[in-house]
Amino acid sequence: MTPPPRFLLVDDTPAALKLLSLMIDSMGWTFDTAVDGEQAWQKIQAHSADYYSIIISDWLMPKLDGLGLLTKLKQDRERRHIPLILQTALADKVSMQQGLSAGAFYYLTKPLDMALIQSVIESALKDTQTHRQLRQELCKITQSFLCVRQADFEFKTRQQAQGLSILLAGLTADAEESVVGLFELMINAIEHGNLGITYDEKTELINQNRLYEEVDARLTQPQYANKYVSLHVEVTHTSVNIGIRDMGQGFDFEQYLSFSLERALDNHGRGIMMASNAGFERLEYRDGGREVYCVIPRARATC
Amino acid sequence: MSSVSTRHQGNCLEIIIDGVFDMEIYHDFNNAYKNHLDTTECFIVNLSQTDRIDSAALGLMLLLRQNAGADKSHITLLNPNERVMKSLKTAQFAKLFTIQTQD
Numbered sequence: 508m509t510p511p512p513r514f515l516l517v518d519d520t521p522a523a524l525k526l527l528s529l530m531i532d533s534m535g536w537t538f539d540t541a542v543d544g545e546q547a548w549q550k551i552q553a554h555s556a557d558y559y560s561i562i563i564s565d566w567l568m569p570k571l572d573g574l575g576l577l578t579k580l581k582q583d584r585e586r587r588h589i590p591l592i593l594q595t596a597l598a599d600k601v602s603m604q605q606g607l608s609a610g611a612f613y614y615l616t617k618p619l620d621m622a623l624i625q626s627v628i629e630s631a632l633k634d635t636q637t638h639r640q641l642r643q644e645l646c647k648i649t650q651s652f653l654c655v656r657q658a659d660f661e662f663k664t665r666q667q668a669q670g671l672s673i674l675l676a677g678l679t680a681d682a683e684e685s686v687v688g689l690f691e692l693m694i695n696a697i698e699h700g701n702l703g704i705t706y707d708e709k710t711e712l713i714n715q716n717r718l719y720e721e722v723d724a725r726l727t728q729p730q731y732a733n734k735y736v737s738l739h740v741e742v743t744h745t746s747v748n749i750g751i752r753d754m755g756q757g758f759d760f761e762q763y764l765s766f767s768l769e770r771a772l773d774n775h776g777r778g779i780m781m782a783s784n785a786g787f788e789r790l791e792y793r794d795g796g797r798e799v800y801c802v803i804p805r806a807r808a809t810c
Numbered sequence: 811m812s813s814v815s816t817r818h819q820g821n822c823l824e825i826i827i828d829g830v831f832d833m834e835i836y837h838d839f840n841n842a843y844k845n846h847l848d849t850t851e852c853f854i855v856n857l858s859q860t861d862r863i864d865s866a867a868l869g870l871m872l873l874l875r876q877n878a879g880a881d882k883s884h885i886t887l888l889n890p891n892e893r894v895m896k897s898l899k900t901a902q903f904a905k906l907f908t909i910q911t912q913d
Contacts, residue, residue, distance in 0.1 A: 581828065581859050608815040610828065683893055687864050713869060716836060766902055772876070774869035777901050781865050784900045 512560035512632055514538035517547040517576065518594075519568040523617070527563060527594070530621060534628070544571025548579055556585035557639070561631050563624075566595035566606070574609055581610045588638055590631040594619060649677050653806070660738040663701070663726060665719075668693035668736075675740060678747045680804040681786050688785025691778035692751050692799050693736065698722060700753025700797065701734040706776065713774045746788065747803045757795030764790075814838035822852040824888075828859040831894075833866035843874060853878055858889035868901050875906060886910050 514531055516538050518524040524540055531538050541547035544564070548571060551559060562580070566573035573593050581587045590612035595602070598616040606614045612634075613627045652674060662668055672693055676686035698704045702725040704712070712718040725731045734754045741748045763779040770776045782801075783790050789802040812829030825842045827835070843853060855871060857863075871887070878884050886908045890898060898909060 584861070605817065608817065608826075683862055684896075687862055687897070691865055713873070716840070718833070719836075766900070771902065771906070772872060774872050774876075775865060777868050778865035781868075781897060781900060784896070 510557075512536060512635070513558060515541065515547060515550060515559045515562045515564075517541045517544065517562065517564035517568070517573070519543050519565060523565065527619070530619070530624065531563075534625060536628075543568045544573060544576035544579075547571075547576055551580070551586060551589075556589075559589055560635050561612075561628060562589055562591040563594055564591060566593055566597055566602075574606065577606070577609050577611055588635070590634060592624075592627060592631065594624075649674075653678065655740070656742050658740050660740075661735045662693070662738065663697065663735050665694060665697065665722065668697060671738065675747070675749065678740075678742060678803075678806060680806050682806070684786045685803050688782035688787060688790075688801070688803075689749070691782040691785075692801070693738075695778055696736040696751050696753035696755075696799070699758060700755035701736060702726070702731050703755065709775050710773060742805060745805055747805050748800070749803070750798060750800045752794075752798040755797060757797045760792040760796040760799075814842050816842050819854060821850065822854050822886075823850045824854040824856050826856040826859060829861055831857070831860045831863040831867040831870075833864075833870075836866075836870060839870050840873070843877070847877055850878075852884045852886070854886045854888050856888045857891070857894050860890065860894055863894050863897050868897070868903070871903070871907070888912075 514536055516524060516527050516531060517540070518527060519542050524542070528538065528540060539550055539559075541550055547562070547564065551562070562576075564573040564576055571579075573595065577591050577593070580589060580591055591610070592613045592615060593606045593611040594615040594617060595606075596617045603614050612631050615624060615627065655678070660671055662671055668690060672686050672690035675689055676682040679685040698709065699706075702722060704721065704725070709718065712721050736751060736753050738752075739750045760779065763776065764783050765780055767776075787801045787803050790799065791801075792799050812827065812831065812835050814835055815826045815828070817824050817826070823843060823846050825839065827839070843850075853874060855874070871885075875885055887898065887903065888910050889912055890909065895909075895911075898904070903909065
């Protein structure tokens with residue numbers, strides 16, 4: 508059962524905090540209070556990421572102001588989803604822009620309007636609930652996929668590569684690290700392997716901001732439309748072994764495995780190097796560069 | 811979803827990347843600074859809220875460097891997390907940018 512929402516109300520002015528508390532209480536919500544950003548942050552950290560559903564904070568406060576609290580919240584990967592509503596006497600456009608740019612869910616100016624704050628809270632709660640449900644559903648799917656032992660995939664597009672790299676990274680011991688490496692290898696297979704975009708062409712396309720456009724165009728051209736990248740994954744007790752094969756002509760992969768001074772200022776060309784430094788136990792190209800095989804430490808087994 | 815925002819810090823333009831820094835934010839990143847190239851002395855790429863970067867992000871930062879005049883002192887990469895720092899080190903970006911971390 509989903510616990511009822513709990514608010515954290517932050518204001519250094521006792522009267523303002525009291526008024527806000529009475530407002531929230533009158534709406535039937537449970538809440539905690541803090542007298543400055545520092546105390547608020549301590550309370551946030553002392554509880555799980557889902558403990559507070561909404562934070563309503565003043566901006567101008569001693570020790571840690573509202574903007575500082577918001578910044579800390581956004582830097583916390585587990586808690587950055589908690590909506591923080593800034594309520595402040597700063598009604599100028601620059602302050603509003605600053606608050607919203609920093610990630611505030613909403614910006615309310617004092618004196619507070621009861622109807623408006625209720626409406627904003629309801630919107631924030633709806634968002635929180637939707638995100639929570641999405642996370643739970645995603646967790647179910649990803650937990651089920653952890654049971655895979657072998658699987659084969661075929662993909663063509665960047666979007667498919669993005670999704671697949673995230674899915675497969677979830678099998679590995681350090682998903683955040685391996686997702687980048689896997690994505691780089693997949694994109695290389697699509698762009699250079701299947702679609703035949705040369706190194707120099709890609710440099711020019713990036714300069715002109717036309718890379719995505721060119722990739723999309725080539726995917727529909729007859730000579731490329733039937734090409735796909737095949738991926739095979741095998742999961743052992745200790746590792747995730749992935750083979751990625753494209754339908755291209757191969758390439759001189761050796762020079763791209765490590766840093767090159769010659770290419771230091773090129774606007775691309777580091778993907779394979781990044782993959783080789785992404786915590787893989789092994790990474791090797793085969794068949795003239797048409798296939799890449801990598802071995803990645805497996806996440807602790809839950810199946 | 812990633813986002814790019816900016817703010818002025820004295821004579822510098824700070825570009826804040828929130829989330830994943832990859833090619834998806836190409837337009838937003840370039841638009842963030844392109845109108846400030848003639849009037850801004852320095853740029854700060856704030857990576858404190860950046861979860862991770864890929865090779866495309868490295869390219870975007872190099873494009874910024876190229877457009878801003880290719881001087882290491884003009885561009886600071888601020889507060890990368892451990893993972894992002896590893897990527898920057900792999901690409902030897904310390905030779906091309908000022909990388910600043912705050913404790």
